[in-house]
Amino acid sequence: MKAMTRIWFSFLALTFTAPLLAQDGADGQFDAGAVEALKGLQLLDQRLNAIGYRLVDANAPYCDQKAPRTGFFLNDIAQYADQETARYALGFDDMIGITAVAADSPADSAKLMPGDTIQAINNMSIDEISMDDPQLASEPPVYRRIAAINRMMEQALAKRGAQLTVSRRGVSRTVLIEPVITCPGKFQIRVSADRSATADGEMVSITSRLAEYFLDDDEFAAVAAHELAHNLLKHNDRLNAQKVNRGFFGQFGKSASRIKTAEIEADRLSVWLMANAGYDPDAAIRFWTRYGKEHGKGIFSASTHYRWKKRVKLFEEEIAIMATIERVDGKLPPPLLTSQD
Template identity: 60%
Template sequence: MTGMIRPSLCLLALVLAQPLAAQEQSDSACDSGTILALKGLQLLDQRLNAIGQRLVTGNAPYCTDTAAQAGVLLHDIEQYPDQAVARFALGFDGRIAVMAVAPDSPAAAAGLLPGDDLLAIDGQRVEDIPANGPAIAKEPEAYRRIAAVNSQLDRALGQGQTTLDIMRGGERMQLVIDAPPACASRFQITASEDRGASADGKIVSVTSAMAEYFLSDDEFAAVVAHELAHNLLEHRDRLDAQDVNRGFFGQFGKSAGRIRSTEIEADRLSVWLMANAGYDPQAAIRFWTRYGQEHGKGILSASTHYRWKKRVELFEEEMAKMAAMEAVDGKYPPPLLTAE
């Protein structure tokens, strides 16, 4: 998880206007609300982490850009505005801890558990990992340490078996992870009241409001697979090379057409990614039909995206191609990833 929790609704003006007893009662209510919000976000992160891990491992044979994928999601106590409440709600003892472990992942096989505190990677203490460099410097200050730790873990896993020193219930132990390569992408929940999802070339982000809207993991996977498709097809790099305007004027002219072409490709590829990960591609039709009927305006009406009925037609076309194809080792080679 890399998104920050939104500030509590307990406003300073209300605190100043209340007597001490009322302030204490309000503080308690605020803490309880924050705890529930943190626990809720953790559950969403765990779901997304599990879905993302299945998608990247299930489609590993078709990805040219790969990275060792352990199925573990880390977070840093510095990410949270109220660290005392975060420690209580999420089980922090140290600074870096495990937020989520995907089922049947290398991290799960090694015995890693949510709430474990990460102390060292191959003998290097997390506090000694340099939190600098051009890529790290672009991160907000509160995220530089976790970005550095993630980078170090990725490097270690890419070299083979990796030993993690962890603390669990006051007991220090070592666990060994051996993570095979899979499609390269990270996944994160961002705390927001707006429904949305995005991909920046390396990370798939889904807002908490969107994640709470899904009726099943298959629906969740439909949206994550669409955003993952953007990353796998390097759409951001393509659009940057074409000098596409992603702002207001990106809704018009050549920029709109170029963005729309990437959205079409992501829709087409998404159902193949779902099928190879063991998700029901029909869920893409169910989700976008429901979402389109309930929220047909806004982005679904933008010139950069097909309206929901046309998107459903694309899904049906791709699923027909899969139905006419013989699976290879139980997988369906996605044309957009395997075309020469």
């Protein structure tokens, strides 16, 4: 754990404080530590992409809104301080490439792989995709291009699928990719020294420091499912409509009570989402027991969340309820989603 932590701290410093250092010389070698850190980040992207895809795909019958999904995750080399090192580490031929492909997804069926470079979408070159859309104005400049590409991809998939021109080690080919329809949900690893996870109504973000703490993918899925549950239950919109204070004063009064209610709902729904996707819901108990013992703040815990022992009891109660429910087509209909119908 300590060795991996040093790698991530090194990655943070190299990427966001100073350029990654490539070794000089004709042999084309790059700084081994920087390459290892980038590959480590890519591995976390791949794990979260696979977990997120399984969660939204398996629970699609119970979501009132749907979204087309391919199962791959794109990355833009422009996001990195030393682009040549990043391109080498990720294996891209050019600037926009695939970082992760979920198993049993449309991207997997199309034989796309991490490292494949996207050259065009429906015969439009990546370089020709406009970044002038007003909806992209809030994006930081370094993320605007990948946001524009993802937006174009979503629009193409919503119509009839997308024809991609991809290259792998300099050899180009054309691939027709048809999406599956799943629950809405986007997932990302956010490089940070903090252990945290968030949901903004659309995106689930899990920090690299927290991701490295998980013992297995079931624990990873427990946290991802909790944040996804917030988005599926539209907690962000609901709390905004209630004018809930998210700052310091949100720890008191009605704001704290309403946030805690949302947290309880997300915990309850999360284990249903996990079970339907084939993850062990008991992992939520294992994770929060271990994390609570190591990092719980006792009486200083936030008033908007249950303390870890009470949280674990909530999971136990919900899993016991799940055991009494008859499966429908192999799935457990989550009451918090089906009650919205």
